[in-house]
Amino acid sequence: MQRFTFAGRTCVITGAAGGIGEALALDLARRRAELALVDRDVEGLERVAGLARELGAAGVTAYPVDLSDGGDRLDLAAEISSRQGPADLLINNAGVTLIGTFEENHTADIDWLLEINLHAVIRMTKAFLPQLLSRPGAHLVNMSSLFGLFAPPGQVAYATSKYAVRGFTEALRHELAPRGVGVTVVHPGGVRTNIATSARLSGVDPDSEETAEGRRFAAAALTLPPEEAARQIVAAVENRNPRLVITREAKAGDLLTRIAPARYWAITQRLSRRRARVD
Numbered sequence: 001m002q003r004f005t006f007a008g009r010t011c012v013i014t015g016a017a018g019g020i021g022e023a024l025a026l027d028l029a030r031r032r033a034e035l036a037l038v039d040r041d042v043e044g045l046e047r048v049a050g051l052a053r054e055l056g057a058a059g060v061t062a063y064p065v066d067l068s069d070g071g072d073r074l075d076l077a078a079e080i081s082s083r084q085g086p087a088d089l090l091i092n093n094a095g096v097t098l099i100g101t102f103e104e105n106h107t108a109d110i111d112w113l114l115e116i117n118l119h120a121v122i123r124m125t126k127a128f129l130p131q132l133l134s135r136p137g138a139h140l141v142n143m144s145s146l147f148g149l150f151a152p153p154g155q156v157a158y159a160t161s162k163y164a165v166r167g168f169t170e171a172l173r174h175e176l177a178p179r180g181v182g183v184t185v186v187h188p189g190g191v192r193t194n195i196a197t198s199a200r201l202s203g204v205d206p207d208s209e210e211t212a213e214g215r216r217f218a219a220a221a222l223t224l225p226p227e228e229a230a231r232q233i234v235a236a237v238e239n240r241n242p243r244l245v246i247t248r249e250a251k252a253g254d255l256l257t258r259i260a261p262a263r264y265w266a267i268t269q270r271l272s273r274r275r276a277r278v279d
Contacts, residue, residue: 001182001240004139006031008058010085013037014067014124015094017044020143020191023230024091025049029057031234036080036087039094040066059084067094067120068112073127086131089237091141092121095161097199102156104203110157112200117161122168132181139182139237142169146189149245150253152265173242182240184233187254189247191229 011028015021017039025037029052037052037060039045045062052060061083065076080087096116098109121142132138147155148162166185173183229246236244245251256264 001177001180002137004089004137004182004238004240006033006089006234006238008032008034009088010034010036010080011089011091012080012087012124012128013091013093014120015039016048017041018048020188020226020229020233021091021093022048023226024093024233025052026055027227027230027234029053029055029060032056032058033089034058034084035060036063036084037061038063038065038067038076040064040068067124068115070115070119071123073120073123077127077131081131086135087128087138088132088135089139089141090124090128090132091143091233092124093141093143094120095143095145097155097158098202099154099199100202100204101154105157106202109200109202113157114161117158118164118168121165125172133176133179137180137182139184139240140169140172140176141184141186141233141237144169144185144187146187146245146247146250146253148185149187149250150257150264152268182237182242184236184241185243186233186236187243187245187250188229189224189245189250189253191224191226191246 006028011033013021013024013035016025016037018041021039025035025048028035035052035057037045037049042064045064049060049062063076063080094116096113098105098113125140132140142165144166145158145162147159148166151159151163169183169185176183224247232244232246245254256267260267
């Protein structure tokens with residue numbers, strides 16, 4: 001498959017109002033792409049759209065959409081196609097998380113998370129698939145996570161969604177490769193976004209030590225600039241890479257789960273305790 005070129009091609013990005021989605025939009029704007037930006041944050045979406053226009057995007061249109069509402073996105077796909085042309089690149093980037101254990105989490109919150117992290121990925125892909133198949137050399141990117149490779153306690157709902165995205169994307173890649181559509185699954189590690197700080201508290205006291213610990217972990221662990229994550233994702237699309245693992249920690253976790261699939265969490269805990277004693 002030939003390298004993907006971005007200039008003048010219609011690129012659809014969900015979760016585009018901040019974090020990795022914003023960084024992707026601005027990177028692609030510099031490459032003169034035609035941008036269709038999707039997010040429920042209207043103010044953030046307009047801000048990013050304005051920046052993308054200043055950077056030289058071929059065209060930018062903002063689409064305020066709440067991906068948690070269960071829509072099939074056929075209307076969105078039709079609107080983007082009519083206004084900006086059929087999609088050449090779809091990046092399903094939007095994602096959310098919860099704070100709390102599975103026992104604590106409310107079922108309604110788990111459903112909300114799965115709707116955004118998994119079902120919206122499936123529905124967006126289904127809605128835009130005819131367009132991608134009609135465009136020579138089109139590409140699809142689905143955002144999984146380190147927690148689509150590695151499943152820690154306290155992240156049951158999130159890991160469920162991201163493991164599912166991983167499986168969905170890998171199977172779909174095997175279907176679409178013979179038809180000339182590239183597919184990439186991305187597993188970011190500690191990227192500095194608002195996903196943890198804006199996590200929904202589900203069955204958890206907002207003033208509890210557990211909640212405070214979750215916030216401290218996010219501050220300490222999420223350090224990679226989103227611009228660097230976006231750079232790596234854009235390069236993976238350009239080079240048609242089927243899989244991208246971002247950050248050294250994510251690569252280490254990926255390796256550990258392969259070496260010790262039943263014991264990786266116990267090993268991780270042991271290493272963490274040892275490191276804490278050294279510090």
